[in-house]
Amino acid sequence: MYDPNRTFAGGAQDRRRDQKNSNWIARGMTSITQSLFGIILACFNFIILYFRKANRAYCKYQVVKYHSKIPMSPLTTHRLLAVKRKILVLDLDETLIHSHHDGVLRQTVKPGTPSDFTIRVVIDRHPVKFSVHERPHVDYFLSVVSQWYELVVFTASMEVYGTSVADKLDRGRGILKRRYFRQHCTMExxxxxxxxxAIHPDLSSICILDNSPGAYRKFPQNAIPIPSWFSDPNDTALLNLLPFLDALRFTADVRSVLSRNTMVLPEPQQVQYY
Known part of the structure; x- marks a missing residue:
C-alpha cells in the first residue's frame, strides 16, 4: 500500500546521504587543494632560497686577485729575512664572520638570508644552533695572509663557539692553530x-685586526681597525687590507706605522639590510 509519509522519509534520507557525500567530496577536494598549494609554496620557497644563495655566492665570489707571488728582488728578500715574522691577531664576530642563533630575530640580517654554514654547540646544557655568514673574500684573505704572518684567533666569545667557527674557517689547512677566547680577555x-x-711579549711584531675599538683600547698602536660587517655581499674590506698587510710585514716595528692611524671607527648607528 502506498504510504506518502514513508516516501517522504525516504527522500529526506536520500538527500541527507547526497549532502553527506557532497560534503565528503568537498572536504577531500579542499584537502587535496591545500596539499598541492603547500607543495607549490614549498617548491617556490626552495627556488627563492636557492637563487638568493646563488646570488650571494656570486656577489662574494673572488674576482680580484692580489698577486702576492711576484718574485722579490734580492734586496727586498734580504730586508724581509732581516725582520721578525709578524703575528696577526684576528677577531671573529663582525670582523671575519657574523652569526645569529635560532629563536632570536636579528635586525642585522634580513630574514631568509642564507648562511654559509651552521654550527651546533651546547651552552649551559642547552643545544644552540648558529647560522654563520662569512665576510666576503675571507677564505682568500686567510690563504694569502697566512703566508706572511702567524695567524692567531682572539675572540671574546665562548670557547665552545669560537672553536667551532675557527675550525670551519681553517678548513683543515692548519693556519688557525693558536686561539684565545673569552677566558683570556679582561672584563672591564x-x-x-x-x-x-699574553700572546707575545714583543709588541713590536704583533698587530690586531678587530672591528671593536674597545677590544684593543690598551694597545691602540698595534691595532688595524676594520668596519663591522653583518651581511653585505659586496663588502671588500678584507681585500683592501692585503696591500697594506703585505707592506707592514717589512717593518721592524709595526707600531711605527700603526701609531699614525688615529682614526677610530664608530659602531654603525643604523643597520641596513642587504
Whole structure:
C-alpha cells in the first residue's frame, strides 16, 4: 500500500546521504587543494632560497686577485729575512664572520638570508644552533695572509663557539692553530679587552685586526681597525687590507706605522639590510 509519509522519509534520507557525500567530496577536494598549494609554496620557497644563495655566492665570489707571488728582488728578500715574522691577531664576530642563533630575530640580517654554514654547540646544557655568514673574500684573505704572518684567533666569545667557527674557517689547512677566547680577555667597564702581551711579549711584531675599538683600547698602536660587517655581499674590506698587510710585514716595528692611524671607527648607528 502506498504510504506518502514513508516516501517522504525516504527522500529526506536520500538527500541527507547526497549532502553527506557532497560534503565528503568537498572536504577531500579542499584537502587535496591545500596539499598541492603547500607543495607549490614549498617548491617556490626552495627556488627563492636557492637563487638568493646563488646570488650571494656570486656577489662574494673572488674576482680580484692580489698577486702576492711576484718574485722579490734580492734586496727586498734580504730586508724581509732581516725582520721578525709578524703575528696577526684576528677577531671573529663582525670582523671575519657574523652569526645569529635560532629563536632570536636579528635586525642585522634580513630574514631568509642564507648562511654559509651552521654550527651546533651546547651552552649551559642547552643545544644552540648558529647560522654563520662569512665576510666576503675571507677564505682568500686567510690563504694569502697566512703566508706572511702567524695567524692567531682572539675572540671574546665562548670557547665552545669560537672553536667551532675557527675550525670551519681553517678548513683543515692548519693556519688557525693558536686561539684565545673569552677566558683570556679582561672584563672591564664597557666590555672585554684583549691583552696582546699574553700572546707575545714583543709588541713590536704583533698587530690586531678587530672591528671593536674597545677590544684593543690598551694597545691602540698595534691595532688595524676594520668596519663591522653583518651581511653585505659586496663588502671588500678584507681585500683592501692585503696591500697594506703585505707592506707592514717589512717593518721592524709595526707600531711605527700603526701609531699614525688615529682614526677610530664608530659602531654603525643604523643597520641596513642587504
Amino acid at each position: 667597564v664597557g666590555g672585554y679587552t684583549k691583552d696582546l702581551s
